[in-house]
Amino acid sequence: MSAPKSSAASVLASARRTLDIEARALNELNQRLDASVERAVALMLECKGRVVVCGLGKTGHIARKIAATLASTGTPSFFLHAAEAVHGDIGMIGGQDLLIAVSYSGSGQELLTILPAAHRLGVKVIAMTGHNDSDLARLADVHLDVSVSQEACPLNLAPTASTTVALAMGDALAVACLEARGFGAEDFARSHPGGALGRRLLTHVADIMRNADAVPCVKQTASVFEALEEISRKGMGMTAVLDAEGRAIGIFTDGDLRRLIERKGDVRDLNVTDGMSRNPRHIQPEALAVDAAVLMDSHKLNQMLVADEQGKLIGALHMHDLMAAKVV
Known part of the structure; x- marks a missing residue:
């Protein structure tokens, strides 16, 4: 050679x-x-x-x-x-x-x-x-x-x-x-469950949401102080506010607390309904997780409630949950 x-x-x-x-x-x-x-x-x-x-x-x-x-x-x-x-x-x-x-x-x-x-x-x-x-x-x-x-x-x-x-x-x-x-794309995803497309098309909100005791929530009669305790205890930076039937009528976040303090000063004697954001955005558990990510991103939300068709609270999502599941 x-x-x-x-x-x-x-x-x-x-x-x-x-x-x-x-x-x-x-x-x-x-x-x-x-x-x-x-x-x-x-x-x-x-x-x-x-x-x-x-x-x-x-x-x-x-x-x-x-x-x-x-x-x-x-x-x-x-x-x-x-x-x-x-x-x-x-x-x-x-x-x-x-x-x-x-x-x-x-x-x-x-x-x-x-x-x-x-x-x-x-x-x-x-x-x-x-x-x-x-x-x-x-x-x-x-x-x-x-x-x-x-x-x-x-x-x-x-x-x-x-x-x-x-x-x-x-x-x-x-x-x-x-x-x-x-x-179609969903059929392809079922053949590739470990890939990015599989995660995006097969992962539903119910698969990754926080539920049961991990969901921060207080009754509408709770004080701001009680809401803050719940926020600290559950570590999501927010708490859902529920009516007597368990429907989410509001959400109280760290940002809501800051704005309430700016308006009222001393908030120790206030009710959580005084500072909560009413009619919070939510998503149903059977929705795709990627749709939740798009909704949260478009509205600049770090957290989102998960509720059924009647608005009854089922769970909650944090953007970190979506990232951990590699949906985003």
């Missing part, structure tokens, strides 16, 4: 050449898409079981990613390693499943060995290859042509453009199925 020769200019030229070749391969794929894609998507939508994506080597990595994308976008799917399949893992395939076999050559013996067993189960097969005349292409129910005119590898050997094209074809199938199923 000769000593490598490189410079900043040659590295950039190489990178651009690679991207140009792969972009051209993707454009060529786009131009030759035909009814076989429609048939493949139809089989995927009709599948009553799971879509099993199988591959080996570099295309195995692509197959694994395709399976992951399908699973996260509403199409139950898993990856099956072709070499493991012929040594027992083919038992993971059921009669209601669909097999997507990914092999650029279309002649890998492991995949070809799987096909008869799949057919005996009545499993339909979609082949994704770069050779229309390959054994895998001929034996499949639907063949998707992912051929490339040139690999980005200067030796035209290492799978580069071909794996990019196969991956893009998998994305195209997944998105087509997603749209056909009407898969």
